[in-house]
Amino acid sequence: MKKVFITGANKGIGFATAKQLLQKGFYVYLGCRSQERGLHALEQLRSEGLTNAEILQIDITNDESVKNARTELGKKAEKIDILINNVGITGNMPQDALSATVSEFEKVFDTNLYGTLRVVQSFKDLLVKSEEPHIINISSSIGSLTLHSARSWKYYENANLFMIYAVSKAALNMYSISLGNQLPKFRINLIDPGFIRTDLTNNQGNGTPDEAANTIVKTILDKSIPTRKFVSEDNNSETQECPW
Numbered sequence: 254m255k256k257v258f259i260t261g262a263n264k265g266i267g268f269a270t271a272k273q274l275l276q277k278g279f280y281v282y283l284g285c286r287s288q289e290r291g292l293h294a295l296e297q298l299r300s301e302g303l304t305n306a307e308i309l310q311i312d313i314t315n316d317e318s319v320k321n322a323r324t325e326l327g328k329k330a331e332k333i334d335i336l337i338n339n340v341g342i343t344g345n346m347p348q349d350a351l352s353a354t355v356s357e358f359e360k361v362f363d364t365n366l367y368g369t370l371r372v373v374q375s376f377k378d379l380l381v382k383s384e385e386p387h388i389i390n391i392s393s394s395i396g397s398l399t400l401h402s403a404r405s406w407k408y409y410e411n412a413n414l415f416m417i418y419a420v421s422k423a424a425l426n427m428y429s430i431s432l433g434n435q436l437p438k439f440r441i442n443l444i445d446p447g448f449i450r451t452d453l454t455n456n457q458g459n460g461t462p463d464e465a466a467n468t469i470v471k472t473i474l475d476k477s478i479p480t481r482k483f484v485s486e487d488n489n490s491e492t493q494e495c496p497w
């Protein structure tokens with residue numbers, strides 16, 4: 254049974270992904286910042302007969318917490334096959350280029366970039382033991398330099414209001430490229446799940462967390478999907494490739 258560790262799995266896209274993977278027969282470790290919210294998520298899954306899941310308490314902005322989570326997971330499993338770096342925050346307003354503050358940049362980067370870095374570096378040794386190690390980083394098309402500079406892009410106006418979030422996702426994309434270059438035996442995917450109705454978007458959006466999870470799970474099951482590409486659910490072309 255393949256083992257998956259998902260960060261930010263107590264709600265939203267992470268939770269929907271956990272549920273679908275459990276339904277497909279994976280064993281899932283639900284990375285949750287709050288034990289209480291994690292237990293609530295676990296209960297929800299159990300009530301649907303999905304029992305191959307455990308929670309792993311982790312705050313990805315805290316070195317000690319990440320270290321403890323790695324130690325805990327090491328007691329439960331000798332290896333993990335798939336790591337889904339799903340945690341992300343948008344940060345507070347204002348985020349436009351003339352008003353954004355350094356401290357808000359630091360906060361968003363601490364989660365979206367440094368948090369991912371902490372988790373990858375701490376859990377890599379468990380992934381290396383898998384025959385098919387796979388890392389999926391959840392990004393956003395808002396991090397695309399090409400789209401962000403195109404006036405014709407449908408999110409052009411809004412994207413400029415979320416500049417800190419956009420820069421953090423662009424940085425995550427670059428980090429993911431470097432990670433892929435350094436780990437040639439790993440499958441590395443970078444996914445924009447589309448504009449999804451979750452707490453992160455104040456429940457605005459075009460799709461549901463379940464629809465976003467479909468894209469993520471498809472990337473795990475379908476080995477013909479190319480790795481080291483930036484794929485967007487918002488791009489309706491056949492390849493769904495998103496420009497960097």
Ligand SMILES: NC(=O)c1ccc[n+]([C@@H]2O[C@H](COP(=O)([O-])OP(=O)(O)OC[C@H]3O[C@@H](n4cnc5c(N)ncnc54)[C@H](OP(=O)(O)O)[C@@H]3O)[C@@H](O)[C@H]2O)c1
Nearest residue numbers: 261263265266286312313339340341393448449451452453
């Ligand atoms: N929704 C969209 O339209 C959309 C579009 C493009 C990309 N994305 C990306 O998709 C991913 C998931 O987003 P979502 O919409 O599902 O958001 P969400 O509903 O707000 O869920 C975010 C999850 O991350 C957790 N989290 C936040 N900070 C954390 C930390 N420091 N340590 C551990 N966990 C933490 C939250 O836990 P708590 O419950 O404890 O807060 C929650 O479980 C993000 O990377 C986001 O950038 C979303």
